[in-house]
Amino acid sequence: MAEGHAVIRWARRLAPLVGEPLVHVQMPKRWGERPQTLVGQRLLPPRTHGKHLLLPLSGGETLHCHGAQYGSWQVGERPMELRKEPKHVRLRLDTADHEAVFYHGPTVELLTPDELAAHERLNRLGPDIMAGGEGSPDFDRAEAVHRIRQRGEDPIKPVLLDQRVVAGIGNIYASEGLFLARVDPRRPAASVTEAELDALWDATIPMMWDGTTRYGRTETTPREMWDEGHTRWVYQRKNKPCHVCGTPIELVRLPPYERATYLCPACQR
DNA sequence: TACATATGATCAT
DNA sequence: TGATCCTATGTAA
Missing domain, CATH: 3.20.190.10 (MutM-like, N-terminal)
Structure with missing residues (x-):
């Protein structure tokens, strides 16, 4: 919520x-x-x-x-x-x-x-993904990268949900951000490159601010993309065609909490 | 009416 | 790893 x-x-x-x-x-x-x-x-x-x-x-x-x-x-x-x-x-x-x-x-x-x-x-909270306010981001990327690296082989997606690593990201934005950064959520945390993490922050931060100010709801795709009530790139779009390449979206569950994770198997490597 | 699922997190073991 | 707390919503039966 x-x-x-x-x-x-x-x-x-x-x-x-x-x-x-x-x-x-x-x-x-x-x-x-x-x-x-x-x-x-x-x-x-x-x-x-x-x-x-x-x-x-x-x-x-x-x-x-x-x-x-x-x-x-x-x-x-x-x-x-x-x-x-x-x-x-x-x-x-x-x-x-x-x-x-x-x-x-x-x-x-x-x-x-x-x-x-x-x-x-x-x-013990990690750096705040929303820090600095809209338009003047002050998110401590270096500290976030450091904490992600410490997680070694753990899959990156649940690591992003751990508030001790990064504070503020929830289950929707974790899936949506990794999709936009084209990173497979199952990859070991330490294997995600700094450039990929930069792409992740660059995609996630404005997306979250848009969720705050533009719609007032957790919607991440342009309105013209909305299909059958779905307003997101991948989250809760299992088996629907990827908005970028048409491949069916997959649902996987990753340890430790087995929470729902959505991805495009073609776009995210 | 029942059940599954959930945008979160802690605690016990 | 599993149990637990909190409650709302959508779908199946």
């Missing part, structure tokens, strides 16, 4: 609340009374790292949210009719005029500055 581009979309949608004092905060009970201490604080501009959303508050603490496959945000003017059952609410932030509700996401935690600095899961 939420690859890096979608998380940036969430951060942007929170803009109406930024800088305004919180008048109400709702969080799961396991944080006890701490949410009450957030009332009166202001939400500072949200940050993202890969699929992680960080909401700094004027008091110094930071809310950390991760949506996995099912998390979603609803942002609107108050009063707002909830799109889902109240029991599904994981976090709710209200300002005088707006409210933001996070549903279903498995991670919602309030971190002190020390906890944020020592956060293992955040600290």
Whole structure:
């Protein structure tokens, strides 16, 4: 549901609340009374790292949210009719005029500055594929290449999904990017050349930004190519003809998690 | 009505 | 390597 581009979309949608004092905060009970201490604080501009959303508050603490496959945000003017059952609410932030509700996401935690600095899961993330913002990419390619090389014989596609290697790429963009870079997803990670990885980043980064800003959905092909509801080069197009050469698209599953991987056996070597 | 699948990730073993 | 959590959606029966 939420690859890096979608998380940036969430951060942007929170803009109406930024800088305004919180008048109400709702969080799961396991944080006890701490949410009450957030009332009166202001939400500072949200940050993202890969699929992680960080909401700094004027008091110094930071809310950390991760949506996995099912998390979603609803942002609107108050009063707002909830799109889902109240029991599904994981976090709710209200300002005088707006409210933001996070549903279903498995991670919602309030971190002190020390906890944020020592956060293992955040600290081990690889370089953010979306870093620098649209039009001024600041993705650390050298660090990503270094981390990919360390994976040796592991197939490149699942390596790209490991957030410790590169943060922000999800299952759709991994298949789509490797197709555009003409790299076979089964190849050993260390065998993919620097030029091929450059082609991969060059294809993937603008594709993900387009997903953010142009369509608001995970669509990767030009509209005139869409067939039978398919809006991507290879993902979920098993046995459909490749948009480039006509060869039927293949579905393979690669270790360690056997997640669906799509490729054109003719275009990708 | 049941089942398969999923744009994610962690934990136990 | 397998189990588990979270929920929505499409397809088969």
